[in-house]
Amino acid sequence: MSPTIELPRDLGRALDAAETVDRRRACLRCPGRLRTICAPVPVATIERLAQLKLPPRRLPAGQSIYAEGEPCNAYFTVLLGWVALTTVQGGQAGVVLDYALPGDFFGLQPNPETPRLHSAIAVTDVTVCPLPRQGAEVLLQTDPAVAAHLAHLVALHEARAHAHLVNSTGRGARERVAHLLIELFFRQTHHLPHQPDELVELPLTLTLMGETIGLTAAHLSRTLRRLREEGIIRFRRGHLHICDPDALLAASGVDLRPLADETMEA
Amino acid sequence: MSPTIELPRDLGRALDAAETVDRRRACLRCPGRLRTICAPVPVATIERLAQLKLPPRRLPAGQSIYAEGEPCNAYFTVLLGWVALTTVQGGQAGVVLDYALPGDFFGLQPNPETPRLHSAIAVTDVTVCPLPRQGAEVLLQTDPAVAAHLAHLVALHEARAHAHLVNSTGRGARERVAHLLIELFFRQTHHLPHQPDELVELPLTLTLMGETIGLTAAHLSRTLRRLREEGIIRFRRGHLHICDPDALLAASGVDLRPLADETMEA
DNA sequence: CGGCGAATTGATTTTTTTCAAGCTGGGTGG
DNA sequence: CCACCCAGCTTGAAAAAAATCAATTCGCCG
Secondary structure, three states, X not given: OOOOOOOOOOOOHHHHHHHHHHHHHHHHHOXXXXXXXXXXXXXXXXXXXXXXXXXXXXXXXXXXXXXXXXXXXXXXXXXXXXXXXXXXXXXXXXXXXXXXXOOXXXXXXXXXXXXXXXXXXXXXXXXXXXXXXHHHHHHHHHOHHHHHHHHHHHHHHHHHHHHHHHHOOOOOXXXXXXXXXXXXXXXXXXXXXXXXXXXXXXXXXXXXXXXHHOOOHHHHHHHHHHHHHOOOEEEEOOEEEEOOHHHHHHHHOOOOHHHHHHHOOO | OOOOXXXXXXXXXXXXXXXXXXXXXXXXXXXXXXXXXXXXXXXXXXXXXXXXXXXXXXXXOOXXXXXXXXXXXXXXXXXXXXXXXXXXXXXXXEEXXXXXXXXXXXXXXXXXXOOOOOEEEEOOOEEEEEEEHHHHHHHHHHOHHHHHHHHHHHHHHHHHHXXXXXXXXXXXXXXXXXXXXXXXXXXXXOOOOOOOOEEEEOOOOHHHHXXXXXXXXXXXXXXHHHHHHOOOEEEEOOEEEEOOHHHHHHHHOOOOXXXXXXXXXX
């Protein structure tokens, strides 16, 4: 029942133990610790998790981590870089459902036996920590703390999807863009922008951002220009500069303060 | 640690036992059994769940089950009727995030200590089975099967939100409407429409449906008229008549077959 | 110095909203 | 039993928002 891990068979017991310690250390040092599926794992159990997981996997920008229709072999934690969860319907324009940032967990399915419902694409160069499905499911069925935490974690993803839905339904382009920028700012800094001239990474193309909020790249470009001309933001080369935070918050058209902690916090 | 339930203190042990049996029977007979949080509960444990839950609550159409901003006291299973999960942003038009139909579980939060992120409104007269939060959380922390199942159940809700997002982003009114009708058909019958002249309940106002897919009631009315004039559907007084299933599926603009089982199944 | 994907911009068309005015049908009170 | 009431639906005309299409331009990389 215990899932196998890829280890050279001829290593002695000593090295095996060392390997275990290494893995355990890696998990304890992991940026995702305390934030994803690992959060409720007591130090005593972390060894078990460390055994389950595969070594980190690095992928270049643009590569698919998994694609719609594929079987579901593993769940993932992002260690480094940005991942887009997205659908592509029959060669047409896709829709970005969510982004997974460092520390975020993604890839859990309603039914693990079933093909992937969406694709996960590396937006930047990415390092992910894969957790094989079988092992993860056993862990869930055995450790109630992990399972309970995971349920709430997925509820958070659901809440984010709902916020996304509210944002891209029945609101103007300006509002949508402002809201998206604030969300992505928040998810990196863990606070709303308040000081003038805050700077943050934003390694997305206009096309991708457009697919996130349901606008064409052309219209998005115009909307961003307007915001720039009003001295609210500047966006260039993977970086977002929020010149006037209050104006941006106002432009989003919602009071985000109460929701921020709950919905965007990873 | 075991959660208390409201019982007259002066009842003898015999009646108490009878009450327990009643609750247990009610849970075993429940339409939500096998479909919601109760699904993985073995008959042995169902008694425990039966002790946790409050007696069913009936609400007239239009009533709020909980509202955005309120504290989260309980989670719910729908026994009868339709519930809309919705946001209302500052007096403006709201957005319907999802519907909960008989057998559906709703109300779980990312952080249970936190105010509600959305409202739940009874669309029709409704009967729900409330599960007090405290007890539910204890159950989750104790019973890994329930917790693991719940995680996947919430993942299903997330997937449905994603499908909703795809549907209402960057697609025409006709496609959105067709997709919504099919989804609501499926969630009641558990199959896609295929025979001509299938009939199903649809107790929603145009305003509500519009808020679900991001259209005004006016435009929705026009879109429905077009579908009616083409002999595809008829919709009146709470009932949907799918005259030409294939045309409706075609109008939705997506191949729903592979997704249906996973995304819509409650 | 090209080459190329991404961003910008303009002109035009399409889609959807908005606003406002009737319509309808089921429920209520006289 | 009927008149009326009212929420919800329908319809029309005009305005607004966004998509589309088609060039350019920009900036990075080899």
